[in-house]
Amino acid sequence: MYEIFQKYLEEKTELTQAESERIQSFAIIKKLRKRQYLLQEGDVWKYDAFITKGCVRTYTVDEKGSEHVNSFSIENWWTGDRESLMMQQPSRFNIDAIEDTELVLFTHENFELLCKEIPAFNNMVNAILQRSFIAAQNRIQASLTLTAEEKYLNFISKYPGFASRIPQTMIASYLGMTPETLSRIRKQTAKK
Amino acid sequence: MYEIFQKYLEEKTELTQAESERIQSFAIIKKLRKRQYLLQEGDVWKYDAFITKGCVRTYTVDEKGSEHVNSFSIENWWTGDRESLMMQQPSRFNIDAIEDTELVLFTHENFELLCKEIPAFNNMVNAILQRSFIAAQNRIQASLTLTAEEKYLNFISKYPGFASRIPQTMIASYLGMTPETLSRIRKQTAKK
DNA sequence: GTAAAAACTTGATATAGATCAAGAGTGGGA
DNA sequence: TCCCACTCTTGATCTATATCAAGTTTTTAC
Numbered sequence: 001m002y003e004i005f006q007k008y009l010e011e012k013t014e015l016t017q018a019e020s021e022r023i024q025s026f027a028i029i030k031k032l033r034k035r036q037y038l039l040q041e042g043d044v045w046k047y048d049a050f051i052t053k054g055c056v057r058t059y060t061v062d063e064k065g066s067e068h069v070n071s072f073s074i075e076n077w078w079t080g081d082r083e084s085l086m087m088q089q090p091s092r093f094n095i096d097a098i099e100d101t102e103l104v105l106f107t108h109e110n111f112e113l114l115c116k117e118i119p120a121f122n123n124m125v126n127a128i129l130q131r132s133f134i135a136a137q138n139r140i141q142a143s144l145t146l147t148a149e150e151k152y153l154n155f156i157s158k159y160p161g162f163a164s165r166i167p168q169t170m171i172a173s174y175l176g177m178t179p180e181t182l183s184r185i186r187k188q189t190a191k192k
Numbered sequence: 193m194y195e196i197f198q199k200y201l202e203e204k205t206e207l208t209q210a211e212s213e214r215i216q217s218f219a220i221i222k223k224l225r226k227r228q229y230l231l232q233e234g235d236v237w238k239y240d241a242f243i244t245k246g247c248v249r250t251y252t253v254d255e256k257g258s259e260h261v262n263s264f265s266i267e268n269w270w271t272g273d274r275e276s277l278m279m280q281q282p283s284r285f286n287i288d289a290i291e292d293t294e295l296v297l298f299t300h301e302n303f304e305l306l307c308k309e310i311p312a313f314n315n316m317v318n319a320i321l322q323r324s325f326i327a328a329q330n331r332i333q334a335s336l337t338l339t340a341e342e343k344y345l346n347f348i349s350k351y352p353g354f355a356s357r358i359p360q361t362m363i364a365s366y367l368g369m370t371p372e373t374l375s376r377i378r379k380q381t382a383k384k
Numbered sequence: 385g386t387a388a389a390a391a392c393t394t395g396a397t398a399t400a401g402a403t404c405a406a407g408a409g410t411g412g413g414a
Numbered sequence: 415t416c417c418c419a420c421t422c423t424t425g426a427t428c429t430a431t432a433t434c435a436a437g438t439t440t441t442t443a444c
Binding site: 060062068069070082083086092126129130131132133134136137138139140141143144145173176 | 252254260261262274275278284318321322323324325326328329330331332333335336337365368
């Protein structure tokens with residue numbers, strides 16, 4: 001499974017053989033079965049995590065017990081709770097596997113060490129953060145300006161393939177609407 | 193005005209005299225009068241911009257002509273459109289001054305040069321980006337989970353002082369509700 | 385200082401989407 | 415293979431918030 005991460009690194013950055021090996025030496029492989037937690041509310045998140053296979057969701061649970069999906073992450077993406085990681089504080093989020101999933105983990109100390117030792121790696125990490133921030137901004141913009149139907153259409157055009165692997169209930173939650181509303185929207189748009 | 197940015201740098205990072213001077217040598221001071229644009233939709237954003245005084249808003253305008261406020265930035269914060277900057281593409285956003293405002297600008301080439309030359313500066317920039325990302329995540333979470341009233345209360349507790357300098361219409365837009373709704377909420381909560 | 389333009393408030397009404405409820409598929413585990 | 419649990423659909427009703435409209439207050443510009 002590590003090869004997938006290796007390939008990702010090769011695409012995103014230029015590393016010497018020695019640097020590659022240094023990175024690999026810190027990698028922890030982890031497998032999750034469907035429904036298994038990667039992070040549970042109240043725990044402190046301590047890793048940088050890359051998904052090589054599968055799909056994971058990040059969500060909160062409110063006082064009424066309803067779940068609110070914050071994000072989905074699939075293979076070739078990163079996951080985790082940056083706030084908990086940076087502030088060293090208990091997470092408000094849960095992360096669990098939607099499918100059987102495989103990850104490459106780095107403890108944050110090791111990850112920071114790699115960032116310090118390997119400038120190219122550091123640059124890659126910053127570029128990812130930039131893109132994550134831009135994506136978050138766009139999501140905020142969408143939530144402010146779009147109707148429920150537009151949000152759904154925007155979602156499937158931006159993330160084709162997600163709709164087929166992720167239960168509708170979770171997509172509805174991610175988009176900030178009820179499953180019933182999403183079901184009706186799908187019926188509507190199917191007609192057209 | 194540059195002293196304010198200088199002070200910010202001293203608080204956030206450790207720089208040698210030479211590094212400080214290098215940074216200052218690239219700084220462009222810019223003043224905006226109330227309502228003046230810093231960035232207009234369709235233009236490509238080319239700077240990294242720090243506010244030393246005043247307040248600025250970032251917003252889009254939809255087909256119907258209504259404005260949607262994406263963010264406010266005040267003194268000691270950064271502003272700009274990262275997506276336009278990174279992708280070198282025309283911006284969807286407008287940025288204009290809510291008050292008379294003063295900024296320190298760096299062209300992005302110079303800014304990147306500084307990041308390369310001065311590791312401490314680069315680290316500071318990355319730390320800011322981390323925090324921006326976390327803030328964006330929290331805003332998404334709030335928009336998914338909170339009612340209009342909760343969004344407002346969350347806003348004023350998170351950004352005390354903003355409510356008194358920013359017109360309510362703009363705050364309403366930022367929170368994703370109409371000015372009428374915000375007005376009623378304020379009346380409600382004033383009672384309690 | 386005054387007039388015009390914004391910004392804010394308040395009320396009446398409309399509506400997108402939520403909630404509640406019940407039935408229809410669907411899939412994974414014994 | 416069957417069944418239980420879960421997901422999805424559909425309908426009826428409800429509600430938070432939007433929209434429309436008019437008046438009031440505050441700010442801006444000359």
